Amino acid sequence: MDYLQEQTLSCPYCGESIDVLIDPQDAGDQYIEDCQVCCRPITINVTTDSMGNLSVSAYDENDVY
Ligand SMILES: [Zn+2]
Numbered sequence: 001m002d003y004l005q006e007q008t009l010s011c012p013y014c015g016e017s018i019d020v021l022i023d024p025q026d027a028g029d030q031y032i033e034d035c036q037v038c039c040r041p042i043t044i045n046v047t048t049d050s051m052g053n054l055s056v057s058a059y060d061e062n063d064v065y
Pocket of ligand 1: 011012013014015016035036037038039040
């Protein structure tokens with residue numbers, strides 16, 4: 001059963017903590033979510049570790065290669 005997981009990230013622009021809902025089916029994907037505070041586009045990278053736990057990383061758009 002799939003369910004959304006709430007994760008907390010720090011915005012790479014303004015440093016504020018923001019909550020994002022992650023769909024486990026997005027693991028391995030990147031997507032863009034606008035910061036709830038400064039409204040700039042954060043690139044969010046969704047990965048799973050060896051235990052199958054989701055983890056998320058936030059990048060500013062200039063970090064993406
Ligand atoms: Zn921000």
